[in-house]
Amino acid sequence: MYIPEVKTTSIEVLSDNWFTLRKITFSLRHPDGQWGASQSREAYDRGNGAVILLYNPQKKTVVLTRQFRMPTYLNGNETGLLIEACAGLLDQDDAEACIRRETEEETGYRVHNVQKVFEAYMSPGSVTELVYFFVAEYSEEQRIHGGGGVAEEQENIEVLELPFTQAVRMMQTGEIRDGKTIMLLQYVQINRLLE
Numbered sequence: 001m002y003i004p005e006v007k008t009t010s011i012e013v014l015s016d017n018w019f020t021l022r023k024i025t026f027s028l029r030h031p032d033g034q035w036g037a038s039q040s041r042e043a044y045d046r047g048n049g050a051v052i053l054l055y056n057p058q059k060k061t062v063v064l065t066r067q068f069r070m071p072t073y074l075n076g077n078e079t080g081l082l083i084e085a086c087a088g089l090l091d092q093d094d095a096e097a098c099i100r101r102e103t104e105e106e107t108g109y110r111v112h113n114v115q116k117v118f119e120a121y122m123s124p125g126s127v128t129e130l131v132y133f134f135v136a137e138y139s140e141e142q143r144i145h146g147g148g149g150v151a152e153e154q155e156n157i158e159v160l161e162l163p164f165t166q167a168v169r170m171m172q173t174g175e176i177r178d179g180k181t182i183m184l185l186q187y188v189q190i191n192r193l194l195e
């Protein structure tokens with residue numbers, strides 16, 4: 001594997017509103033030692049994220065959320081509503097602390113053991129974000145409120161508890177079409193956590 005040397009010649013901030021869009025101009029050194037031509041790439045920095053799938057081995061159910069996602073509304077999702085596993089941006093927290101907080105805010109469950117299963121860049125050509133993936137068992141006793149997200153942020157998150165078999169069907173029909181959610185549902189399938 002050849003690891004290229006990178007020479008960054010400029011970083012321009014194109015937008016710095018809620019998150020930051022930068023244009024980076026750079027060149028890479030080829031295996032023959034020659035520097036390649038200068039190239040530019042835009043990179044959208046919205047920090048890193050974490051996502052969790054809650055599953056109940058007794059009931060064979062999972063907890064998902066439904067919320068309005070403007071970028072999907074702009075691109076073919078007629079209602080803008082998207083079914084997703086609970087997720088959030090890291091802020092200053094580590095990934096596990098973040099996902100515990102988000103789980104409580106969005107779903108109303110206070111989970112005990114959370115297990116990290118993998119991490120992934122979700123859009124590596126354009127978005128810097130690295131997402132940390134977790135699963136956790138949940139039960140009714142762990143429910144401390146109805147969930148719904150942070151009111152001041154107008155999150156309006158609906159909490160869905162579905163039979164796992166139904167969630168799997170919804171991936172096949174396209175009713176579930178969020179990447180991180182599909183990855184976690186498939187993790188549960190492959191590792192037979194609900195059989």
Ligand SMILES: Nc1nc2c(ncn2[C@@H]2O[C@H](COP(=O)(O)OP(=O)(O)O[C@H]3O[C@H](CO)[C@@H](O)[C@H](O)[C@@H]3O)[C@@H](O)[C@H]2O)c(=O)[nH]1
Pocket residue numbers: 018019048049050051087088089090102129131153154155180
């Ligand atoms: N005002 C304003 N608010 C924003 C903007 N972008 C996001 N927000 C708000 O910032 C909050 C972020 O909520 P989190 O729960 O921390 O993040 P998330 O939006 O659920 O993100 C998760 O899902 C994303 C999509 O799959 C992931 O990309 C992300 O990593 C994370 O997993 C939400 O209330 C969202 O509406 C913006 O441009 N302007």
Ligand SMILES: [Mg+2]
Pocket residue numbers: 086087088089102106
């Ligand atoms: Mg969220």
